[in-house]
């Protein structure tokens with residue numbers, strides 16, 4: 173799906189220089205590159221604070237823990253505290269909710285975008301309004317495949333019901349919603365620098381973005397054992413810092429992020445041009461038809477739907493032609509053992525289940541050559557519909 177060696181060769185001079193710099197200064201824990209990256213990304217996103225973490229998952233967990241401390245004055249949420257999210261995401265989104273002590277509530281997705289359907293959030297909140305023993309505390313919208321959720325509707329609903337919004341921006345570094353960078357709109361945003369993400373390190377890494385001073389302060393404490401002074405701590409903490417070495421590599425790669433996002437978009441555009449009109453395929457919406465909406469999709473994935481139960485056969489056909497594809501995600505969260513006994517599912521999640529059976533993501537390596545894209549689209553076209 174990605175050719176990380178090719179990307180390294182492309183950026184080798186910058187990356188090697190960044191690593192050499194670390195070898196010289198030897199400040200491995202919270203070294204100067206961590207602060208520099210936090211400041212750079214805060215500027216890029218237009219937020220007050222960025223806090224580096226050891227992974228995207230930790231960025232989610234730390235944000236939720238900080239929210240529990242801020243909103244409830246206690247270390248964790250309680251089981252009756254509910255957080256609404258999508259079942260069609262990477263397991264870490266739901267896992268973070270469980271680890272924060274709260275209960276995940278899954279709301280179905282909009283089949284056109286694969287993102288959480290804001291109408292389903294509203295419906296659940298209106299139905300729940302009369303409950304005294306349970307309370308929704310927040311929403312985690314996931315900008316899946318790089319595509320923005322309907323943030324206006326989600327923020328309006330959150331305001332109306334006094335909920336926090338934690339954006340899962342793991343797949344959407346650089347995407348825009350109404351000219352605002354994703355991750356800068358909610359109460360906080362959680363990014364991942366996992367190697368396959370749009371801005372990926374050479375190992376694990378993540379970042380929390382927020383305009384809230386208290387969330388920034390608390391997450392900074394939590395990532396280094398739970399206190400400002402690590403020998404005299406206030407909270408139940410973690411060792412969840414972003415590595416200096418990863419920060420240095422990410423700073424080098426950050427120079428290329430806009431160029432690489434553009435490259436992804438161009439590949440997506442080519443796929444759409446070459447595959448449109450094919451029977452039995454539904455292509456993703458990657459380019460906003462109206463430029464005034466200020467939506468920019470960084471095309472983390474180019475994910476098609478293969479109808480009539482033919483997804484696995486098409487995937488096999490492509491594999492035989494030397495083309496690797498991925499299914500993100502084959503099992504929605506509500507069907508996993510870990511969530512089954514610990515979640516709420518207000519109604520059937522038919523759209524998420526259908527998507528899990530139909531989706532297939534095509535290779536979207538930013539340095540893919542036109543001839544390679546052509547090979548892929550020709551192989552798809554040769555598959556009997």
Ligand SMILES: *Cc1c(COP(=O)(O)O)cnc(C)c1O
Nearest residue numbers: 227228229262264342364365366
């Ligand atoms: C990758 C990802 C995460 C977790 O990030 P890690 O850095 O791998 O811990 C969370 N949510 C989504 C949607 C992701 O794609």
